[in-house]
Amino acid sequence: MLSVQESIAEDPSTHATTLDLQEIQATVLRPRPAPYFGTHVLLRVDDAHAGREFLRRLSPHIASSAQWWDAVHTWLAVGISYPGLEALGLARESLQSFPEAFRMGMAARAQQLGDVGVNDPTHWEKPYGTGQVHIAVQAISDSEEKRRRALAIAREQYEGFSGVTVLALQDFGAQPGDLNSLGYKDGIDQPAIEGSGVQPLPGQGHPIKAGEFILGYPGEAGTLLPMPEPDILGRNGTFIGYRKYQSRVGAFNRFLRDHGSTEEERELLAAKLVGRWRSGAPLTLAPEVDNPALGADPQRNNAFDYANDQQGRQVPLGAHIRRMNPRDTNLQRLTDVNLHRLIRRGATYGLPYDPTAVSDEYDDVPHGAIFLFISAKAMATIEFLQREWIDDGDFIGVGNERDPIIGRQEEGATFTIPKEPVRRRIHGIQTFNVLRGGEYFFLPSISALKWLANLGG
Numbered sequence: 001m002l003s004v005q006e007s008i009a010e011d012p013s014t015h016a017t018t019l020d021l022q023e024i025q026a027t028v029l030r031p032r033p034a035p036y037f038g039t040h041v042l043l044r045v046d047d048a049h050a051g052r053e054f055l056r057r058l059s060p061h062i063a064s065s066a067q068w069w070d071a072v073h074t075w076l077a078v079g080i081s082y083p084g085l086e087a088l089g090l091a092r093e094s095l096q097s098f099p100e101a102f103r104m105g106m107a108a109r110a111q112q113l114g115d116v117g118v119n120d121p122t123h124w125e126k127p128y129g130t131g132q133v134h135i136a137v138q139a140i141s142d143s144e145e146k147r148r149r150a151l152a153i154a155r156e157q158y159e160g161f162s163g164v165t166v167l168a169l170q171d172f173g174a175q176p177g178d179l180n181s182l183g184y185k186d187g188i189d190q191p192a193i194e195g196s197g198v199q200p201l202p203g204q205g206h207p208i209k210a211g212e213f214i215l216g217y218p219g220e221a222g223t224l225l226p227m228p229e230p231d232i233l234g235r236n237g238t239f240i241g242y243r244k245y246q247s248r249v250g251a252f253n254r255f256l257r258d259h260g261s262t263e264e265e266r267e268l269l270a271a272k273l274v275g276r277w278r279s280g281a282p283l284t285l286a287p288e289v290d291n292p293a294l295g296a297d298p299q300r301n302n303a304f305d306y307a308n309d310q311q312g313r314q315v316p317l318g319a320h321i322r323r324m325n326p327r328d329t330n331l332q333r334l335t336d337v338n339l340h341r342l343i344r345r346g347a348t349y350g351l352p353y354d355p356t357a358v359s360d361e362y363d364d365v366p367h368g369a370i371f372l373f374i375s376a377k378a379m380a381t382i383e384f385l386q387r388e389w390i391d392d393g394d395f396i397g398v399g400n401e402r403d404p405i406i407g408r409q410e411e412g413a414t415f416t417i418p419k420e421p422v423r424r425r426i427h428g429i430q431t432f433n434v435l436r437g438g439e440y441f442f443l444p445s446i447s448a449l450k451w452l453a454n455l456g457g
């Protein structure tokens, strides 16, 4: 069976690119390896000169997106937060040219994001949200041994001189079967990007204009999105929203057990919450029983729309993937769905999903998912998704119901499963994934990294 990456690489006729792939960091376009092993190193810059020297040393090791469709298995990426750009000594006019939400940081945007209650930044793990995370380096590979080697290369660049401090190391890695923290196959659908060099897979939809994801290219409206200045700094860069969730696996399993008396009923309910079976098979194409071969086939596992299911009898209107990408669902509010797409790089951390875990204590075991959401307007898109599509239901006519997987739920929250003759309204939805931290990063181009390293001469 081919991975998405291999299936893309098969057809050399598709590689007509208009993007400057040599400049764009690999993490933007390259899917994570399978399996994957990785670490995020979170660093603080205490001295501008030392910070720039670190970037100067690191930049030759940062991978670009050149030939991104070829299966490359190990690379390093680097993102810089707004306090990080300040700490590196970026000029005021340049700092001011960044979007306001980025300048404020994810924690300060908690109200706009609905990150309140259990998700409030006051409950986050340190150092997230403290303003001290200046630089994040990602080391990723398809083997533990190569991850260690990649990490050692990163470490060589910051160790041995003062002025750059490691705040935390966040490991992540694939679980058996490449399942996510609630036991589902994930990372199936990504937006296709115009000019990136590959044709969309069946069902990916028409390629979206590159400017939605990478700065310096026209977006869906045909114009350039605002770009940080000067040009060398902004062009071919992008933004990342980093969000770390802890999955309450015990609560999730208890919920399934309380509402399904057989294994089949529980698995169908799990599929209704997401819109895909745990195998990845879309409910639209496999409405009654799971079809793991379909779930594993990149040529088929995305080839669907909701044209024949506008009532949500197959995929409930409030299911996670239908909210996050309504495709052709008739929305209550006129919305251009293609303006709200994100490149998703999800990864799991901690113990693998345990379908038998049902205790309260198990909810406190630190395991979950870390998402990198990549877009030229990541801050605005994440705020829109959180407010309109995750923590509300009006856009699909389900009132104040929230996303059953990632919504922050109030006592008595429900999930509606349309059905003949009467719909089923399920009670007892809880906050199954709790936000444990988050940051916004700017992901500079390869040239911008060198330019930043040389600030101040």
Ligand code: HEM
Pocket: 180, 181, 182, 184, 185, 186, 187, 188, 189, 190, 243, 245, 247, 274, 276, 320, 321, 322, 324, 325, 342, 344, 368, 369, 371, 382, 385, 405, 406, 433
């Ligand atoms: C731990 C938390 C989460 C879990 C367990 C989860 C689970 C899943 C699963 C199982 C899928 C289906 C696989 C696929 O289509 O690729 C999916 C898709 C998706 N998720 Fe999540 N997710 C989580 C968090 C998030 C967050 C925070 C966002 C956005 C703010 C998000 C946005 C999406 C999107 C855009 C898709 C693809 C939908 C499509 O194109 O059809 N997810 N997620």
